[in-house]
Amino acid sequence: MAAEIEAYARRLAAAGGERAGPTQAKMLAGELRAAHGRARTVRDSAAAALHYHHGWTFTQLCTVIHGRPNKVAAVREAVEKAARTRRTSAARAEEALLLAQHDVRELWALYKRAKALEAAATDDGAGPDVILDLPSEPRALISTAAAQLRDVSCQHADIVQRRNRAAAALTVHAGWSKRQAAGLAGAAVRDLYPQERTAVRGEAEPHLVAGLAEEARQLDAWRAALIQARDGAIRELSATVGPAELARLAQVSDERVVQIRDGKADPE
Known part of the structure; x- marks a missing residue:
């Protein structure tokens, strides 16, 4: 997903430099939120692999994902809903979780920038020009x-x-x-x-x-x-x-x- 993240970062930088309009900013924010959701799905599957195949506790997973064990219930819910993956070594499963969590954080940061760009985008409020073809009588x-x-x-x-x-x-x-x-x-x-x-x-x-x-x-x-x-x-x-x-x-x-x-x- 690194290439996708880099592409989003370039688009966001270009949009900021060009003072994107509301529509462009909304498209970027929507695409980034969807990409963030996909990355979370990958991360949750990696977490599920560590839990079901290698005995990681929800507290351990929460500490890796959130930095501290303060959202154990949310991690449990995500893992229980996640798709099961085939068994790999513990080292590979942990690496997959760390990479996926990195993607989640990067995409969330880009999404927040896109939302800020959307909030800053201005619309002059003028509607489309209309020329009517009507008789005068x-x-x-x-x-x-x-x-x-x-x-x-x-x-x-x-x-x-x-x-x-x-x-x-x-x-x-x-x-x-x-x-x-x-x-x-x-x-x-x-x-x-x-x-x-x-x-x-x-x-x-x-x-x-x-x-x-x-x-x-x-x-x-x-x-x-x-x-x-x-x-x-x-x-x-x-x-x-x-x-x-x-x-x-x-x-x-x-x-x-x-x-x-x-x-x-x-x-x-």
Whole structure:
């Protein structure tokens, strides 16, 4: 794993020098946390080999892993859950444990640096630029915006489902925590649970999740701009056109038109 750790260290150094954005920092942190989890699995298997094959006590293992016997219960739990490995000499088993523990510590240190980089990364808060193609005449604008909103909403729903499924794949197949995968996706943790059963290994790619998250943000911005333009036209016409006609043009309810007209509409 030494080569993998060196590669992560180089990426982290480069990201720090280039002042990484939030997405890049989140990807690095997520990948490092997953790598740390894999290293812990290797370490726990090595510890289990020493315990089951060579009689090491949990106190001895805890002292090697944590420097002192203060987390014996946690070591016991990890060893009992670990996969059994074939028997090797005590010297080789001990060497495997020491190497694996070194990897665990190195990856945890890199992960903490990545989290610090993520915390320092700034987002200017500006959404994607949106250029609308709408007629200037208010009636035509409302009907055209309604049609475009229908299409954009369908696209958005599809992208969000794909984004959430890919984020769930990171948790199921790549060892990411749900919180970090959801953070990269710009989703809530609860959004990932329904997608776990259909998550496929081929979609467990941080760059795929980040790309789909960006598409979702762009569609969100487009949808918000269309709603703003439609609502402005509805308010412009509301003095001379009744709610029923405006609702027909906008493909919304009469009640919604009244809420828009009165400035009391909830976000769609």
